[in-house]
Structure formats: structure tokens, C-alpha cells
């Protein structure tokens with residue numbers, strides 16, 4: 351994939367846009383079907399294998415989940431959410447990784463040019479070489495995905511295996527999914543398949559089954575079929591993810607207003623300087639100057 | 651002009667503080683500008699690389715804000731609001747256009763400088779607190795993501811306000827000639843005081859060069 355395939359880049363504005371797509375690519379998506387997942391962690395392991403990630407061995411925390419959280423060395427994590435329904439304990443397996451938002455909050459928040467890009471196929475990718483480790487993306491992501499690495503202080507997250515998909519393969523997690531809970535293809539196809547599956551689930555009694563593809567972030571490149579679409583928190587997912595108010599205010603209001611304010615102040619200062627001019631004090635003892643003057647006139 | 655009659659306006663400690671704040675502030679603002687406006691990322695190069703700028707910025711920021719606050723405490727007594735201040739404020743147009751006969755007499759600092767002082771107090775406190783909250787990797791992990799987002803916003807707003815006031819400060823200081831020399835060497839002439847800060851001459855603690863030395 352070339353630089354022309356980048357449609358959004360952090361640290362740029364409408365005045366300095368990223369390289370524009372010249373080839374029309376269809377957006378891709380991963381489809382996770384929580385109703386098919388059995389929590390085997392094949393996706394988690396293959397992600398760590400393909401991307402050569404080695405999260406430190408943790409300690410037992412009373413859960414089958416391991417490690418307990420995403421990290422710079424764990425880009426895909428099977429979360430074992432324990433949910434109580436009708437006095438029965440249920441597991442809700444959540445394949446947690448970057449959602450590849452269409453309108454990514456991480457990219458909006460990042461001030462470093464090109465550290466976060468969105469490719470024409472919709473994949474949101476980090477260029478760690480440019481990352482400065484400010485952590486803005488970490489706090490901005492509504493899904494709490496990117497993490498700073500403790501060693502190199504750069505942000506990392508799931509890349510949707512850009513290296514695999516650019517040569518026509520599916521992401522490693524999808525490749526290894528044994529139950530068919532993970533699928534990969536164009537977004538259009540995935541939405542179509544999800545639709546059929548949800549209809550089937552509803553017929554089978556899961557009346558609240560639905561697709562998690564939140565509007566607030568413009569839809570995601572990882573869409574999820576949930577047993578109950580009204581309870582996304584059961585999967586550790588936010589109900590209404592979006593770019594937060596302070597981040598929008600900061601990027602869209604404070605920056606342009608700040609620029610205007612700074613330029614205006616400098617302009618007024620310069621104007622004042624060349625119109626009003628110097629504010630000199632006339633010293634009350636100019637004797638020395640008089641003296642040199644008379645000296646000069648003597649010689650002339 | 652006799653050097654002995656010069657009036658001490660800034661003590662040595664305050665002068666050192668001031669120029670230390672200027673030096674660290676320059677680094678802080680140039681590196682900060684690089685994150686605030688990505689098109690000015692090259693300004694961060696004063697620290698070497700963008701990564702280095704990111705590392706240096708909070709440290710330089712603390713080195714700017716802490717001595718600045720020490721200085722602000724030391725100048726506190728000069729910056730209390732006085733009775734002539736409101737009339738001076740209302741005569742701001744005459745001040746700007748040098749209609750000197752119409753400007754009310756003021757003391758060590760004029761109300762414009764007092765507003766500047768207050769702004770520096772508020773923004774430097776806010777910048778220090780929010781800066782610590784967003785400081786990766788040391789402090790940010792202890793704060794909620796939403797708290798950090800607000801901290802980033804407030805940090806940016808305060809930085810812009812402070813920068814605008816720094817520009818005003820620089821512009822006024824270079825316009826009123828003799829002020830920069832006063833901040834560099836500590837002393838201003840009697841005539842300078844009379845012109846710009848006449849009530850300063852009534853200060854019972856006023857020290858001239860002669861009195862200092864003897």
C-alpha cells in the first residue's frame with residue numbers, strides 16, 4: 351500500500367490534507383459474531399504470533415482472561431465478561447482490539463503529523479516511528495485501545511494486520527478462528543452477512559440480537575453481532591462511543607481561535623510600534639552630551 | 651546622569667529568576683507550539699527531534715512555572731489594586747498614544763501590568779496542574795481518560811492566553827525604553843520613574859544605588 355492510499359493523517363488540516371486516494375478501494379471490515387465465539391483465544395494467540403508480540407506472563411486474577419488488559423504487547427484480547435442473567439452466570443466473550451473507526455478519535459487527538467493514518471481501505475494504522483509518545487490517542491480512544499509501550503514510549507495497537515491484507519490475505523485472527531465467529535471481507539459484504547445472521551438469530555429467539563457498528567464514530571471497521579444490542583456494556587463496549595467534547599473543542603475551536611488571537615496580538619503590537627513609536631525618557635541631566643557637543647564644534 | 655542616583659527596581663534574585671523563566675519559557679513555548687500547531691512541528695527541533703521535544707517540554711515547563719510562581723509571590727505586594735488604578739484603566743487610550751499629561755499617576759506597577767501579573771498567576775498554576783495530569787508516562791496513567799482530555803483542553807487554552815500575554819509583556823517592555831535595562835541591571839533612572847511610575851518615588855523603602863553601596 352502506498353502513501354497515496356492514505357486518506358486521513360494526524361497532524362494535518364483541510365489546508366494541508368493527507369495524500370488523497372487515487373485508486374478507489376472498498377472499505378474492509380472484520381465481523382465478530384459473539385454468538386458463535388466459544389472463547390478459545392485462537393485469535394489472541396495468532397495475533398501475538400503474527401505480530402511477534404510477547405506480553406509478560408501475568409498472575410492469576412480470578413478470571414480465565416489473560417492477560418488482564420490490552421497492552422503494547424497484546425493487540426487482541428479475548429475478554430471474558432461475567433454477566434449475571436436470571437440468577438445464572440454467563441460468559442460474554444468479547445474479541446477486543448482496535449475498532450478501526452471511520453471517524454477515529456485517536457487520529458483527531460494526535461498532533462503529530464502522520465503518526466496515525468487512515469488508509470483508503472478504512473484501516474487505522476499507527477506509524478510508530480513518528481509517534482512522540484504524548485499519549486493523546488490513549489486518552490482519546492472511546493474504546494480504550496491504544497497503549498504506550500513502557501520501553502520505547504510509543505503507542506501501539508491492532509493494525510488489522512495491514513501487512514497481510516495488502517497482499518490479499520485476511521488478518522491473522524480471522525485466519526485462525528475455529529468457530530467462524532470472525533470473518534473478514536469488504537465492509538459491504540460483512541454488513542450483508544451480519545444482516546442475514548441477525549435475522550436468523552431473531553428467528554431463533556434472540557429478539558434483541560443486533561449489530562454493533564456505532565454511529566458516533568461513523569461506523570467501525572470491526573463490527574460485532576451481539577446477543578443483546580441494548581446491552582453493549584456486557585461485552586465491555588461503550589454504549590455511545592464518540593470523539594469527546596474536550597477533544598473536539600481543542601482541535602476545532604481552540605486551535606483556530608488561538609491562532610487568530612496570537613496573530614492579532616502580534617499585528618496590533620507591530621502597528622502600535624510603527625505608529626506610536628518609541629517611548630523615550632528625557633533624562634534631566636544631559637550635561638555630558640552637551641559637553642561632547644561643544645568639543646566637536648570646537649574642532650570643526 | 652549619575653549612576654548613584656539610579657533607583658533599584660528589580661533585586662538581583664528577581665532578575666535571575668526573570669531571565670531563567672525567559673530562557674526556560676522559550677524552550678517550553680517553542681516545543682509546545684510544535685504540538686499545538688502540527689504545521690510548526692519544526693519548531694520542536696530546538697530540542698532535536700519531535701520525541702525529544704515531547705520529553706523536554708514538561709521538564710522545561712516545570713522549570714518555567716515554578717520559579718515564575720516564586721517571582722509572582724515576591725512581586726505580590728507591588729500588585730495590589732490601588733485607588734488610581736481604575737482611572738488609569740479608563741485612560742488606557744491616552745496611555746497607548748502617549749498623551750502623558752492625561753495619565754493618572756501610578757506606583758511600582760501600572761494596572762495593565764497588574765492584570766498581566768494576575769493572568770500569569772492563574773495560567774501558570776493551571777498549566778502546571780494540567781501539565782502534570784497529562785504527563786506521559788509518569789503521571790497520566792493515574793488519571794481517568796476523560797480527566798486527561800479536559801486537562802489537555804485547559805492546558806491549551808491557558809497556553810494560548812499566556813502566550814498572548816507574553817507577547818503583550820514583550821511589546822510593552824520594549825516600547826517603554828529603559829524597562830528592559832531595568833530588568834537586566836536592576837536600576838532605572840529617577841526621570842524614568844517620574845515619567846512611568848511617579849508614585850514609586852514616594853515609596854519609603856525606595857533604594858538608590860548610592861544608598862545600597864553605602
Ligand code: SF4
Pocket residue numbers: 447448449450451454455456457474490491492493494495496507
Ligand atoms: S478504536 Fe480507538 S484506536 Fe482504534 S481507530 Fe477507533 S479511536 Fe482509534
Ligand code: SF4
Pocket residue numbers: 360459460461462465466476480481482483484485486487488504505
Ligand atoms: S502517542 Fe503517538 S500516536 Fe498517540 S497521539 Fe501521541 S504522537 Fe500520536
